[in-house]
Amino acid sequence: MHLPSDAVCPGIAIDVQVADSRTADARVADARRADLDATGARVPGAGQDRPLLDAARLADLLATARTGYRLTVLPEVDSTNAALARAARADTTTMVAATAELEEMARRWRAADGPRGQVLVAERQSAGRGRLDRSWESRVGAGLTVSLLVRLTVETALLGWLPMVVGTSLVSTVRRVTGVPAVLKWPNDLLVDGAKLAGILVELVPVPASAPSVVIGFGLNVHAERDELPQRSTSLRLCGAHPAVLDRTALLAELLADLAGALTRWERDPRTARADYLAVCSTIGRQVRVELPGGQSHLGTATDVDAEGRLVVDGRAFSAGDVIHLR
Helix, strand or coil, X not given: CCCCCCCCCCCCEEEECCCCCCCHHHHHHHHHHCCECCCCCECCCCCCCCXXXXXXXXXXXXXXXXXXXXXXXXXXXXXXXXXXXXXXXXXXXXXXXXXXXXXXXXXHHHCCCCCCEEEEEEEEECCEECHHHCEECCXXXXXXXXXXXXXXXXCHHHHHHHHHHHHHHHHHHHHHHHCCCCEEECCCEEEECCEEEEEEEEEEXXXXXXXXXXXXXXXXXXXXXXXXXXXXXXXXXXXXXXXXXXXXXXXXXXXXXXXXXXXXXXXXXXXXHHHHHHCCECCCCCEEEEECCXXXXXXXXXXXXXXXXXXXXCCEEECCCEEEECC
8 A cells, every 4th residue: 555645644553462372571571581691690781670662652652643654562573574574475474473463464464454554663582684684682671673564655766765764864863862973874874983873674575466565674772781782882871871861662752753754755755865864974984895795895985875875985886785984
């Protein structure tokens, strides 16, 4: 289903669901037990003073955004991106957990009066994937792991800009809500003083006899301590954000509402994306190394992002690769 960009959409509906007969609290307790080390001791920082997402309050906070998205909150899932991709394809045979939820999302997505978008939030993600197929896990309460399934009205040729539109929106929200001076490294890693704060993964999901669906996933480090993070990573807490703005429920509502608005504006006028992105991209003007598939690399100065969203380094345009900022 395609809605016109100026359509008035209903408020967000919410489903707080569990994958089996146990309560959500029991499922989360299991997830938190996964944050124990081999001796049974809790990993430092895991689950400490980190309230669970308040799904009902999140729905109330999002209702005024009128995005037309449907929200599902789960205690645990293998990967929010993978789960939504399965829902888009109506593939219920490979679900690792929460089969009933996936089937319901798939049914709604195929319905003629289905939602404009489906949001899936998980307290814990056991098999998350990032760019370049990097794997990672999330701990309960440490951050936000979120995916959004949408159908967009922009031309397919412009979809290369989508990860950067998402990144621009997240940077804007983080700056506005928390005061943390986040920037983007091409194409869409959120950095603070060179350390990674958040990552984004956008995937196109071909669906037979239907317009392509797109899954937008992001993970944001909120409460994580240094010993819980990979090297060269950070969190909002470590960046000095005031505790009052680290309420994950309120923060997620702001992120999703702003993202919905950013996607609508982009659909209306895709030409605005480039200027907005360049204003927050710290890669431009930097000496960089672009690490390419196959072990090759290219050194040079990043000078621009072209109309297709490719990074231009000394006149050569790159559509993919791992960019390293050089000092």
